[in-house]
Amino acid sequence: MSRLLEAALGGRRWGIYARLSKDREGSGLGVERQVDEVTKKITYIDPSGVIVDIYIDNDMSASKKKRRPDYERMIADLESGRINAFAVWHIDRLTRRNAELERIVDLVEATKAQFACVSGDVDLGTYTGRMVARILGAVSQGEVEHKAERQKAAYLQRALEGKAWGCGVRRYGYDSDGITIRPEEQKVVRHMVEHVLKGGSVNSLVTWLGDNDHRTSQGNRWASRAIVRLLLNPAMAGHRTYGDEKRIEVDKPDGTKQEITVTKEKEPDAFIVARDCWPAIITDDERRRLRVILKDPDRTTNPGGSNKRKYLLSGGILICGLCGRPLTGHRANSGLPGYHCRKTAPYGGCAKIRIAAGPLELDVASRVLARYASPVVRKRLAEAASPGGDVTLGNELADLEEKLEQLGRDYADPMIPMSRGAFLEANKSLAAQVNDVKGRLKQAQRSTALPEMVTPKSLAAWWAAAEIEERRGLILTVIDHIVVHPSTRPGFRGLDKDRLTYVWR
Numbered sequence: 001m002s003r004l005l006e007a008a009l010g011g012r013r014w015g016i017y018a019r020l021s022k023d024r025e026g027s028g029l030g031v032e033r034q035v036d037e038v039t040k041k042i043t044y045i046d047p048s049g050v051i052v053d054i055y056i057d058n059d060m061s062a063s064k065k066k067r068r069p070d071y072e073r074m075i076a077d078l079e080s081g082r083i084n085a086f087a088v089w090h091i092d093r094l095t096r097r098n099a100e101l102e103r104i105v106d107l108v109e110a111t112k113a114q115f116a117c118v119s120g121d122v123d124l125g126t127y128t129g130r131m132v133a134r135i136l137g138a139v140s141q142g143e144v145e146h147k148a149e150r151q152k153a154a155y156l157q158r159a160l161e162g163k164a165w166g167c168g169v170r171r172y173g174y175d176s177d178g179i180t181i182r183p184e185e186q187k188v189v190r191h192m193v194e195h196v197l198k199g200g201s202v203n204s205l206v207t208w209l210g211d212n213d214h215r216t217s218q219g220n221r222w223a224s225r226a227i228v229r230l231l232l233n234p235a236m237a238g239h240r241t242y243g244d245e246k247r248i249e250v251d252k253p254d255g256t257k258q259e260i261t262v263t264k265e266k267e268p269d270a271f272i273v274a275r276d277c278w279p280a281i282i283t284d285d286e287r288r289r290l291r292v293i294l295k296d297p298d299r300t301t302n303p304g305g306s307n308k309r310k311y312l313l314s315g316g317i318l319i320c321g322l323c324g325r326p327l328t329g330h331r332a333n334s335g336l337p338g339y340h341c342r343k344t345a346p347y348g349g350c351a352k353i354r355i356a357a358g359p360l361e362l363d364v365a366s367r368v369l370a371r372y373a374s375p376v377v378r379k380r381l382a383e384a385a386s387p388g389g390d391v392t393l394g395n396e397l398a399d400l401e402e403k404l405e406q407l408g409r410d411y412a413d414p415m416i417p418m419s420r421g422a423f424l425e426a427n428k429s430l431a432a433q434v435n436d437v438k439g440r441l442k443q444a445q446r447s448t449a450l451p452e453m454v455t456p457k458s459l460a461a462w463w464a465a466a467e468i469e470e471r472r473g474l475i476l477t478v479i480d481h482i483v484v485h486p487s488t489r490p491g492f493r494g495l496d497k498d499r500l501t502y503v504w505r
Helices: 003-008 028-045 069-080 098-111 128-161 183-197 202-211 224-233 284-295 358-372 375-384 387-410 420-448 456-464 468-478
Strands: 012-019 050-058 085-088 113-117 245-251 255-264 273-275 318-320 327-332 337-340 354-356 479-484 500-502
Touching: 003 098, 012 028, 012 069, 012 420, 028 050, 028 085, 028 113, 028 245, 028 500, 050 069, 183 202, 183 224, 183 284, 202 224, 224 284, 284 387, 318 500, 337 358, 354 358, 358 456, 358 500, 387 420, 468 479
Parallel strands: 012 050, 012 085, 085 113, 318 479
Antiparallel strands: 245 255, 327 337, 337 354, 479 500
16 A cells, blocks of 8 residues: 555544563563554554554463453454554464454454555455465464473473473472472472371361462462362372373273273372382372371261261261161251151162261271270281281282283283173172272272270270271271161160161271
């Protein structure tokens, strides 16, 4: 466009748009230079024009779908007629996405607005100008995609080489380099590990951390979910992970394959790409044992709501004598706590068995403490908790899980002959072994949290001071479950012990 023609279009109401993807110094000098250059351009092509507003999105990318406040404000002003011309330093300051460029082209055609840019003379009012803009937009989008691919490849290479993640939120227990251990935070993490392995609850850890004013690396109060995520993070054992979500193939019970999405929060070990890359705060064996405890479905005490346990015998200890479903903690119509076979989802029981909590829990406590005081029982528990016992079980669990994964790979390999029936049988056998080892591992871990001094007085003192999860640990050490049958004495307000069948370990 010639200067004389540009001058003839004078008197427009101009808006200037400037953007910088990354303002590393936070000074805003990059956008200031853009505004200066664009102002000179407007003064040159439209001496009678007026700059109505300047729109700046500093430290903000145009290659993503993230909202740019001043960009949207400028679009709104064009649509309302507040401005009827706009200018940028380069078309890629305005947008790097073809879809967004088409929106701007349609807006220019609809409002007859004038567009100008300093670098690369693009006239969106003509066919040729729009074609040039689209070519420049395609090049910009291609550059963005290529840069993203290069960055992704570089991040993966760093991960495969075992290099620590050098940006983002600092991981608790380590300095910002992700490698150097912070001794004071290390002590806190070790307390968390030992507390959970000894049967303590995560909720009590939240209380302890708050009472002692221990904060996260960002200075926030600890929450249960953050503690679980930290303790199960492979990085705490010195392992490098990559990615947050991916699709994997799993074997269904019928032998067919199914593609599912897994996340790092739920299956962190699936994202390990390099091992033993920096000093560990939590050992691999501890992580395996923590996973068995923290991923145990029985810890979800209320499937429909809060995960904080309120009832001592919930979570599968009490079994309905009619339908075989677990009883759940539930207040009766009188307001007194009790256990109930609930019919509503997600429980699926028969709703025909109820029992008061208070008398039952006293009976269970007295029987459990008396049984634990038996030298024969304690000897069996001591053998289960012998030095290295839980470590051996942890290694056995890891081996079985690896065998399960290898079985799936072998079945999928066309070079390895394996019938569907053989696969299903082997898969069933290994899964049963995994469940057995997990059960024995939980039993061995419970025993480490039990009282060492066994006298009636010491047991009573321990029970009175113990948390609900520690009490449950002792109960589950000596009891497999208790079957609650229908009442045989209607109207009786005490505990009808004939209703109870104790199944001891």
